[in-house]
Amino acid sequence: MRWGKRRSDQEQWEQVEAACAADEWDVGVWRVGASTGAVAQAAGLARRFAWLLLFSGPFLGGAALLSQAMAPAHAVEQGTAAQRPVAAPGDQVGPAGWADLYVDAYVAAGQGGEQQLAAYYPAAAQLRLSGTPGAQHAVATDAVHVQQVGAGYWAVTVAVQVADLGKDSGGPSQLRYFQVPVRSAGKGFVAAALPAAVSAPGGGAAPTLAYGQSKPATSSDPATATVSEFLSAYLTGNGDLTRDLSPGTVISPISPAPYASVSVTDIAQVGGGQDGSSSTAVPADGTRRQVLVDVEASDTSGVARPLTYAIELRARAGRWEVDQLQSAPRLAGNGPATTSGAQQ
Incomplete structure (x- = not known):
C-alpha cells in the first residue's frame, strides 16, 4: 500500500511537470486555468504539510520551551562572571x-x-x-x-x-x-x-591603652622578679626561659640573642596600679594580671635600647608565671590582645 501511494505521488508530479510543459503554469504564479492534476497535487501537498505540522508540533514546542529555559540561566551566568571582581580588596x-x-x-x-x-x-x-x-x-x-x-x-x-x-x-x-x-x-x-x-599621610592621635599609670618596678612586687627573669632569658639567652612559663605555654628565646643585659624599669597594669599590700602577695591560683613592661636592653657594644612588652601573668603555687606574651598592648575599651606562643 505504501509503495502504491508513493507511485501515485510520482504520477501526480509527472502531471505537474506535464502541465508546466504545456504552459499551464507561469514561473512563481498559479494561473487561474490550472489543470485538474495540478489542483490535486496542490491539495495533496497541503494535506501532507498539515499532517507534518500536527505531528511535529509537540517536538517544536518542547524545543522552544527548552531554549527559553536555558537562555536565562546562560544570561545569569554571564552576568555573574562580568560582575566578579578581578582581585580581592585584601590582596594588597x-x-x-x-x-x-x-x-x-x-x-x-x-x-x-x-x-x-x-x-x-x-x-x-x-x-x-x-x-x-x-x-x-x-x-x-x-x-x-x-x-x-x-x-x-x-x-x-x-x-x-x-x-x-x-x-x-x-x-x-x-x-x-x-x-x-x-x-x-x-x-x-x-x-x-x-x-x-x-604630602605625608596624617599620623593621627596616639591610641589610649587599657593600662593604668606606669610605676617604677620594685623588688617588693613578685611580678617584677618573674618578668625580669623571663625577659632576660628571652633577650639575652641567659637562664632557663621555661622556668617562668605557665604549663602549656611555649615561647622560644630570640636566637641569636640580640642583647647582653636587660633591666626592667617600669610596670603598668590593666585596671590601674596595685597598692603595696596587694603587690607583695600572690593571689589564688588562676588569677590573671595583664601588665605593660618597660625595659632597657643593652647590646655587647654598650648601646641601650628602650623596649616595651605586653605580658599576661597567671598565679600558680604562690608565684606569678608568664602565661601570654602578647603581640600588641591592649587598647582601652577592647578585648585582650592577641598572643605569641601556645597557651593552654
Missing part, C-alpha cells in the same frame, strides 16, 4: 611591593633611561628624560598606604628616602612621598601614570 601585598620597585626606578631615572622606566610605565618610552642617571637614588622605599580604587586597580602611597649622587646609604637624605596608580595586568602589574608627589 603585590601592588605595594611592585610600587616600591617602580618608585625606586623612577627616582634613579635620567637621560637615556626611558626604556628602563617603560618596564613599569610603558608610555615612558615616549618621554625625554633629563639629568644624569642615578644622580639621585632611593636609599629605602616602603609602601605606607594602599587604597583599592577599582577592580584590579590601586593607589599606592610610597615613602622613599632620596639621597643625592655621591652620598652613601648612611648619609643625609630627604623623606618624600609618591602616589602610584597600579593596575593589574595578567599575572603582573603596570603603572597607569607617572608617580605623583604627595
Whole structure:
C-alpha cells in the first residue's frame, strides 16, 4: 500500500511537470486555468504539510520551551562572571611591593633611561628624560598606604628616602612621598601614570591603652622578679626561659640573642596600679594580671635600647608565671590582645 501511494505521488508530479510543459503554469504564479492534476497535487501537498505540522508540533514546542529555559540561566551566568571582581580588596601585598620597585626606578631615572622606566610605565618610552642617571637614588622605599580604587586597580602611597649622587646609604637624605596608580595586568602589574608627589599621610592621635599609670618596678612586687627573669632569658639567652612559663605555654628565646643585659624599669597594669599590700602577695591560683613592661636592653657594644612588652601573668603555687606574651598592648575599651606562643 505504501509503495502504491508513493507511485501515485510520482504520477501526480509527472502531471505537474506535464502541465508546466504545456504552459499551464507561469514561473512563481498559479494561473487561474490550472489543470485538474495540478489542483490535486496542490491539495495533496497541503494535506501532507498539515499532517507534518500536527505531528511535529509537540517536538517544536518542547524545543522552544527548552531554549527559553536555558537562555536565562546562560544570561545569569554571564552576568555573574562580568560582575566578579578581578582581585580581592585584601590582596594588597603585590601592588605595594611592585610600587616600591617602580618608585625606586623612577627616582634613579635620567637621560637615556626611558626604556628602563617603560618596564613599569610603558608610555615612558615616549618621554625625554633629563639629568644624569642615578644622580639621585632611593636609599629605602616602603609602601605606607594602599587604597583599592577599582577592580584590579590601586593607589599606592610610597615613602622613599632620596639621597643625592655621591652620598652613601648612611648619609643625609630627604623623606618624600609618591602616589602610584597600579593596575593589574595578567599575572603582573603596570603603572597607569607617572608617580605623583604627595604630602605625608596624617599620623593621627596616639591610641589610649587599657593600662593604668606606669610605676617604677620594685623588688617588693613578685611580678617584677618573674618578668625580669623571663625577659632576660628571652633577650639575652641567659637562664632557663621555661622556668617562668605557665604549663602549656611555649615561647622560644630570640636566637641569636640580640642583647647582653636587660633591666626592667617600669610596670603598668590593666585596671590601674596595685597598692603595696596587694603587690607583695600572690593571689589564688588562676588569677590573671595583664601588665605593660618597660625595659632597657643593652647590646655587647654598650648601646641601650628602650623596649616595651605586653605580658599576661597567671598565679600558680604562690608565684606569678608568664602565661601570654602578647603581640600588641591592649587598647582601652577592647578585648585582650592577641598572643605569641601556645597557651593552654
